[in-house]
Amino acid sequence: MRAAGWGRRTVLFVWVLFALFPVYWTFITAFKQQVDIYDGPRFIPFVDFQPTTQAWRTLFGDGGGDFFDKFANSIIFSGVSSLLAVILGGFAAYGLARHSYKYGPYRNDDLSFLIVSQRIMPPIVSVLALYVVFVNLRLLDSSFGMILAYTAMNLPLTVYLLRTFFEAIPVEVEHAAALDGYPQWQRLARVVFPLAAPGLAAAFLLSFFFAWNDFLFSLMLTFNDAQTLPLYITSLNAQSQPLWWLISAVGLVALVPPAIVTVVLDRFMARQVLIGGMR
Amino acid sequence: MAAPQSRAAGGQWHKHLLLSPPLAFFAAFALFPLGFTIYVSLSNWSITGEHRFIGFGNYATILASDTFRQSFLNTVVFAVVTVLLQYVLGLTLALLVYRSTRGQSALRLLLLVPMMFTPVVVGFVWKTLFDPSYGPISWLFDRVGLPQVPWFSEQLPAMAAIVIADVWQWTPFMFLILFAALRSLPTAPLEAAMVDGASGRRLLFDHMLPMLLPASMTAILLRSIEAFKLFDVVYLMTGGGPGVKTSTVTLSAYFTGLRSGDLGTAAAMTTMLLIVVLIATMVLLRLLFWAGRRRSRADDAAALQVERDDVPDPTEAVDAPVTTEVR
Numbered sequence: 001m002r003a004a005g006w007g008r009r010t011v012l013f014v015w016v017l018f019a020l021f022p023v024y025w026t027f028i029t030a031f032k033q034q035v036d037i038y039d040g041p042r043f044i045p046f047v048d049f050q051p052t053t054q055a056w057r058t059l060f061g062d063g064g065g066d067f068f069d070k071f072a073n074s075i076i077f078s079g080v081s082s083l084l085a086v087i088l089g090g091f092a093a094y095g096l097a098r099h100s101y102k103y104g105p106y107r108n109d110d111l112s113f114l115i116v117s118q119r120i121m122p123p124i125v126s127v128l129a130l131y132v133v134f135v136n137l138r139l140l141d142s143s144f145g146m147i148l149a150y151t152a153m154n155l156p157l158t159v160y161l162l163r164t165f166f167e168a169i170p171v172e173v174e175h176a177a178a179l180d181g182y183p184q185w186q187r188l189a190r191v192v193f194p195l196a197a198p199g200l201a202a203a204f205l206l207s208f209f210f211a212w213n214d215f216l217f218s219l220m221l222t223f224n225d226a227q228t229l230p231l232y233i234t235s236l237n238a239q240s241q242p243l244w245w246l247i248s249a250v251g252l253v254a255l256v257p258p259a260i261v262t263v264v265l266d267r268f269m270a271r272q273v274l275i276g277g278m279r
Numbered sequence: 280m281a282a283p284q285s286r287a288a289g290g291q292w293h294k295h296l297l298l299s300p301p302l303a304f305f306a307a308f309a310l311f312p313l314g315f316t317i318y319v320s321l322s323n324w325s326i327t328g329e330h331r332f333i334g335f336g337n338y339a340t341i342l343a344s345d346t347f348r349q350s351f352l353n354t355v356v357f358a359v360v361t362v363l364l365q366y367v368l369g370l371t372l373a374l375l376v377y378r379s380t381r382g383q384s385a386l387r388l389l390l391l392v393p394m395m396f397t398p399v400v401v402g403f404v405w406k407t408l409f410d411p412s413y414g415p416i417s418w419l420f421d422r423v424g425l426p427q428v429p430w431f432s433e434q435l436p437a438m439a440a441i442v443i444a445d446v447w448q449w450t451p452f453m454f455l456i457l458f459a460a461l462r463s464l465p466t467a468p469l470e471a472a473m474v475d476g477a478s479g480r481r482l483l484f485d486h487m488l489p490m491l492l493p494a495s496m497t498a499i500l501l502r503s504i505e506a507f508k509l510f511d512v513v514y515l516m517t518g519g520g521p522g523v524k525t526s527t528v529t530l531s532a533y534f535t536g537l538r539s540g541d542l543g544t545a546a547a548m549t550t551m552l553l554i555v556v557l558i559a560t561m562v563l564l565r566l567l568f569w570a571g572r573r574r575s576r577a578d579d580a581a582a583l584q585v586e587r588d589d590v591p592d593p594t595e596a597v598d599a600p601v602t603t604e605v606r
Binding site: 008011012015016018019020022023025026029037038039040041043088089091092094095096099101111114115118119120121122123124125126127128129130131132133148149151152153155156159184212213215216219220229230233234237242244247248250251254255258259261262263266 | 293294297298300301302304305307308309311312313315316319368371372375376378379384386387388389390391392393394395396397398399400403404405407408412413414415418447451504507508510511514515528529532533536537542545546549550552553556557560
């Protein structure tokens with residue numbers, strides 16, 4: 001048993017090293033100068049290279065206008081589209097949980113699967129067509145277009161996740177609210193949605209995560225005004241010698257929202273909030 | 280599944296209203312683009328907008344093209360290799376962390392860190408790590424006396440580098456799902472098996488893995504769907520190179536469609552990709568349903584065993600045939 005314990009610890013230690021070294025590398029690269037990067041690997045600040053805040057001064061100083069614009073775009077597109085996806089998806093999920101539908105041969109489970117199936121289609125299939133459509137509707141490189149695209153990307157997820165949440169809320173709760181004289185929309189707003197709050201939060205965070213990480217839509221459907229942070233990062237690579245220190249610094253900034261999302265979701269997982277959707 | 284709750288009077292029209300926005304988005308962002316893409320794939324549509332219907336010409340062109348065949352093969356290889364590696368590693372980590380008693384939640388969060396990286400940044404970070412002249416990996420190989428690997432100038436090393444980056448980022452996802460599933464396993468059957476004197480290995484293979492099957496299949500299905508979309512990391516690490524030797528279908532379609540302006544051929548490529556993804560998804564969904572049925576059988580068997588262990592009755596010998604039959 002003792003030997004097994006050591007084996008277990010060694011495997012975990014090696015993996016944690018593998019998982020965290022690139023993170024460390026990004027972190028120190030964000031504090032390096034050009035020389036320290038291109039003159040072979042330097043590992044330890046103050047020992048084999050002198051850290052500098054040059055990258056951070058560029059980003060948050062005069063050269064940062066572009067960075068702030070793209071950062072704001074990323075926050076706005078991800079936030080607004082996730083909110084829309086949770087609200088619209090929440091209503092639809094509630095409908096699927098409480099009513100029975102029959103559109104031709106399609107009943108509740110089929111409709112639910114139909115909506116989820118959009119996630120199966122690789123985005124490159126639709127994005128070529130969307131490019132042509134966006135050109136014709138003058139939506140190319142517009143905030144509105146990007147928010148629409150990200151909402152479409154996240155709706156399947158929110159409908160699917162939230163349906164299980166609403167199904168878990170007993171109908172009797174709603175009947176009780178109806179007896180208390182609440183009209184339908186107030187029953188939803190005052191009783192059902194608050195009860196599903198953990199689910200709504202989880203769905204919002206996951207949606208935000210996917211929109212934030214998107215690269216393909218932004219690459220194809222924007223070229224300047226509506227570009228997001230990932231596009232800004234690739235623009236730093238355009239030169240023959242990539243600006244690694246800037247790329248790493250922006251990469252660390254881009255890490256913050258998903259990190260918050262992951263920590264909060266991990267809390268949810270620990271409280272078994274998401275398990276219903278995983279089964 | 281659905282509880283029919285709508286009251287007959289007046290409660291009917293708004294239920295359609297609830298469902299209409301997702302269906303409208305489905306029509307506008309999935310159904311229409313799909314139909315349009317299939318139509319474009321049958322034409323010689325160029326990015327300037329001129330087009331003519333040409334039948335299956337584009338499909339004949341791409342099937343004869345080495346570039347497309349290479350990208351197609353790469354997409355399948357990447358999907359199979361990365362998902363399998365991620366599953367095995369994710370499961371191993373989940374089992375190891377599950378058995379740790381101290382610092383479990385801190386360890387769990389540490390393991391999740393790679394997932395927080397934006398894929399674009401993942402591509403860049405691994406590109407510097409593998410860089411032949413100033414990357415730490417080449418430095419390490421040099422130090423321990425291993426031969427220098429041409430990471431980005433030969434096909435196999437370049438593919439390995441991409442696989443490592445992808446496995447680095449997404450193994451935590453497998454870990455997350457499998458760990459949650461492990462924690463939700465009923466403990467009674469496992470304890471019963473332990474009382475029966477099952478070894479750690481038997482416990483794992485006969486009891487835990489069968490009970491983890493549905494969660495495993497779900498995780499594999501979700502990852503596979505994503506793996507077929509592989510684009511960002513390849514685009515940034517190798518750009519599909521050397522030549523097109525590490526290209527994927529999405530990458531080829533992007534270059535053909537937007538860079539060369541040949542939307543017709545690009546559309547044909549994506550349609551081929553969609554067909555493969557649909558086939559793979561259907562196979563995996565079948566396996567998922569099968570796993571679900573097996574899981575419920577395993578649960579029944581376990582329940583039976585628990586019952587038997589709870590009540591030590593003198594007719595043990597009579598019981599024995601029943602359990603073997605269930606197994």
